Amino acid sequence: MGNSGKDKGLLAIENVVKHFDISGGLLDQLTFEKGRLTRRRTTVKALNNVSFTIQPGETFSVVGESGCGKSTLARATIGIYPPNSGRILYRDERIDNKNAKQMLPYRRKMQMIFQDPYASLNPRKTVLQTLEEPVVFHNPSISSGQVKERVSEVMSQVGVDPKWAGRYPHEFSGGQRQRISIARALMVDPEFIVADEPVSALDVSIQAQILNLLMEAGEQRGLTYMFITHDLSVVEHISTRVAVMYLGTLCELAAARELFESPRHPYTQALLSAIPALGERKRAHIRLKGEVPTPIHLPSGCVFHGRCNHANDRCLSEIPQITKLESGTQVACHGVEEGRL
Numbered sequence: 001m002g003n004s005g006k007d008k009g010l011l012a013i014e015n016v017v018k019h020f021d022i023s024g025g026l027l028d029q030l031t032f033e034k035g036r037l038t039r040r041r042t043t044v045k046a047l048n049n050v051s052f053t054i055q056p057g058e059t060f061s062v063v064g065e066s067g068c069g070k071s072t073l074a075r076a077t078i079g080i081y082p083p084n085s086g087r088i089l090y091r092d093e094r095i096d097n098k099n100a101k102q103m104l105p106y107r108r109k110m111q112m113i114f115q116d117p118y119a120s121l122n123p124r125k126t127v128l129q130t131l132e133e134p135v136v137f138h139n140p141s142i143s144s145g146q147v148k149e150r151v152s153e154v155m156s157q158v159g160v161d162p163k164w165a166g167r168y169p170h171e172f173s174g175g176q177r178q179r180i181s182i183a184r185a186l187m188v189d190p191e192f193i194v195a196d197e198p199v200s201a202l203d204v205s206i207q208a209q210i211l212n213l214l215m216e217a218g219e220q221r222g223l224t225y226m227f228i229t230h231d232l233s234v235v236e237h238i239s240t241r242v243a244v245m246y247l248g249t250l251c252e253l254a255a256a257r258e259l260f261e262s263p264r265h266p267y268t269q270a271l272l273s274a275i276p277a278l279g280e281r282k283r284a285h286i287r288l289k290g291e292v293p294t295p296i297h298l299p300s301g302c303v304f305h306g307r308c309n310h311a312n313d314r315c316l317s318e319i320p321q322i323t324k325l326e327s328g329t330q331v332a333c334h335g336v337e338e339g340r341l
Contacts, residue, residue, distance in 0.1 A: 009055040010192060010224050011077065016086035016096075018047040018069075018076050018248075045295050046072040047083070048248045048303075051322070054226060056191075059218065061227040061235045061256070063271070064245035067295065070228045071115075073245070074196045077226060078112045079103055090192075108138050111185035115197040117177035121169040127180055128165035131155070134188050150187065157220075158183045158213060175206035179213065186217060196228045211238060232275050236260050244268045247295055247303040250322070254329035264331045266308045266341065302334065310335045 023029045023041040031040055046069045054060045062070050075081045077088060079095065088096040095106055114120040121130060131151045135142060152162040158179040160172075169177055178198060185193055195214065199207040215238060218225060229235060235242055239256040244265065252265040263269045270286040288307040293299050302320050305311040312334070320332040335341035 009053040010058075010091060011054040011226070012087075012089040012092075013050055013052050013073075013077065014087040014089070016047055016050045016073075016076060016083045016088065018072055018081055018083050020044040020046060042296060045298050046248050047076065048298070049086070050245075050248070050250050051086075052243055052250065052253055054192075054224060055240075056224055057222060058240040059215075059225040059227055059238050061229060061239040061242045062245060063229060063232060063235055063242060065230060065271075065292070067247075067292070068245040069248035069295075070230075070245060071196055072248075074112070074194045074226065074228045078110055078194050079106070080112075104138075108188045109191045111188065111190040111193050113178075113181050113185050113193060113195045113198045116201055117174065117181040118169060120181055121177060121184075123169055126166050126168055127155070127160075130169075130180065131165075131184055131187055134184065138188050154183045154186050155180075157186070157217070159209075174202055175210065178202060178206075178210055182210070182213060182217070186221070189221070190223070192224045192226070194226045194228070197230070199234070200229070200231065207234070214238075232271065244271065247293060247298060249303050250332060251304065252329065252331045252333075253322075254327070254331075258327055258329055262327075264325070264329055264336050264341070265304075265333050266310055266335070267304050302332075310341055 021041060021043055026039075029039045029041060031038055050073060062073060064070055072081060076083050083096055087094055090106055090110065095103065098106075128148075128151055131154065132147045135147050135150055151165060155162045155165065160176060160179050160183065169180070172180065198214070199210050202210060211234065214225070217223060227235070227238065236256060242254060242256050242259045243250055244252045244259075244267065246267050252259065252263065252268045259268065260272065263272050270288050273284065273286040289309070290307045293303070293306060299306050301317045302308070302311070302315045305315040308315065314334050318334070320334050320337065322330050322332050323337045324330050325336075333341065
């Protein structure tokens, strides 16, 4: 995938790899094999050579089943996890190799909304303390009156009564807590927000309200979103483009409409066939064979070959590269490249 010139966009992820060593201490690593004491390391291969670009104003969604590396990608993008290799660029400036002090200007521009609002809000701080903290940190000269005015304005925008600013997180419902988390992200006027499954812990009726709130905030403030989710029905309605991941690997990247109307990768086709639908849009359900492999022991060749109904010998041995189709869709599949799919 070329990331040159105007294609660099707002954020560019280039060949990012993130592996986690979960071996434990020395005694945990020692094991007897064939009568000999052997030291064995255990590595979770969460992200494997992931590349894509997000353009300003997009809602870029990343989908895939649990364990595919979505949340790791979100945290690597925002700087919580440094990648093992590859580069992350924000407005053509490399940020993955910066220290905490060098990252401060980017902390204002890039914010994150976490999946569990109760875990991400400090239970010992009132809503006012939580919301004013980032503003005061990034604007040391701001007056307390201006801060309170800003807090009141943003709370009203996300649908939480500013009179409740003195309350603690446990005094709010799950939906209200998520609104407060969104307010915290908006307090510093960011350009880019990573939303890591922000509605999956909420009731369906509340999910719609939170999604509408995010979309309205995006339009009013000109925000760019990277939206992490496994809910494909949500993705179809909010996304500009969609990236599909499987076992830490990018399978397919396409415009939302293109992806839902004519998915190309066999894994994407299977995912979409599982969405409940009524009437003419109902797809024949594609049953995948086998079990999901572990990211500790990745399959050789294409990571999906063990469950794919179209795999051949090449799929077992050779890792597919991203192919760009005429429609603009990018897909990593030997079958598509060879023209048999």
